[in-house]
Amino acid sequence: MVKSILLVGVGGQGTILASKLLTTGLMEAGYDVKMSEIHGMSQRGGSVSSQVRYGDKVEASVIEVGGADILVSFEKMEALRWLKYLKPDGKVVVNDYEINSMPILSGKFDYPTGILEELSSKVPTKVVHAAKRAAELGNPKVMNVILLGTIIKSMGLEAINWEKIISDSVKEKFIELNLKALAAGMDLV
Numbered sequence: 001m002v003k004s005i006l007l008v009g010v011g012g013q014g015t016i017l018a019s020k021l022l023t024t025g026l027m028e029a030g031y032d033v034k035m036s037e038i039h040g041m042s043q044r045g046g047s048v049s050s051q052v053r054y055g056d057k058v059e060a061s062v063i064e065v066g067g068a069d070i071l072v073s074f075e076k077m078e079a080l081r082w083l084k085y086l087k088p089d090g091k092v093v094v095n096d097y098e099i100n101s102m103p104i105l106s107g108k109f110d111y112p113t114g115i116l117e118e119l120s121s122k123v124p125t126k127v128v129h130a131a132k133r134a135a136e137l138g139n140p141k142v143m144n145v146i147l148l149g150t151i152i153k154s155m156g157l158e159a160i161n162w163e164k165i166i167s168d169s170v171k172e173k174f175i176e177l178n179l180k181a182l183a184a185g186m187d188l189v
Contacts, residue, residue: 002055004063005151008082009048009074010099014144019050021148025157025165026054034061046101047078072151074130074144075099076115083122091124093150093189095143097131126150128188134181142181149185158186 005022009015016037026033031054038049051063063085071086073079073094086092096116103109119125128150134143145166152158166178 002053002058003155004068004070004087005052005054005155006063006068006071006082006085007050007052007074007147007151008071008078010078010101011046011048013048013074013099014141015048015050015074018144018148018151019052021145021165021169022052022151024169025152025160025162026052028165029157029160032056032058034058036061036063047081049082070151070154072147072154074147076119077101077112079119080112080115083119086123091126091154092119093126093128093147093154094119095130095147096127097143126154126189128185130185130188133184133188137177137180137184139177142177145178145181146185146188149182149187150189151185152182153186153189 007015007019019035023033023035033054036051053061065084066087068085069087069090071082071092075097076094079092079094098111100111104111116127130143130146133146134140162182163179166182167175170178
């Protein structure tokens with residue numbers, strides 16, 4: 001059985017790093033894992049997606065439309081943009097966080113309202129406040145690790161040695177903070 005996780009966000013949010021940590025943990029747990037990432041215009045605040053598929057034997061790295069078990073959105077507008085990739089019985093974890101795109105910043109469009117309500121009316125949706133929780137931990141940059149924690153808990157992957165994965169992947173002075181962020185994310189779902 002293969003599971004598919006779709007992580008989406010905006011350039012600079014750490015979506016790719018979170019997916020790499022997830023992939024490393026899954027590989028160390030013995031799963032066959034494939035990861036695919038799309039950067040788009042990520043350096044200019046554009047859409048970023050990362051697809052992680054794992055199981056006994058994974059044939060393809062790309063999640064087809066209607067194929068994701070879970071969609072984790074680092075920015076709420078991105079959740080709507082990628083919703084068609086979710087399985088009919090899939091679930092969404094969405095960070096209640098807004099990043100204004102260029103058309104919004106230029107005044108051509110307004111940031112859409114009612115996104116969370118629309119998501120919740122269509123699919124099982126868990127809204128989290130990862131940015132707020134990261135600020136409480138003292139560093140907004142750990143928002144991505146908080147969201148990684150939501151994936152771990154949502155997918156039942158707590159038995160993997162995430163402490164080792166974090167310790168091996170971040171600078172020593174940030175290990176404790178990232179472990180707290182991971183635990184905070186698991187507590188949000």
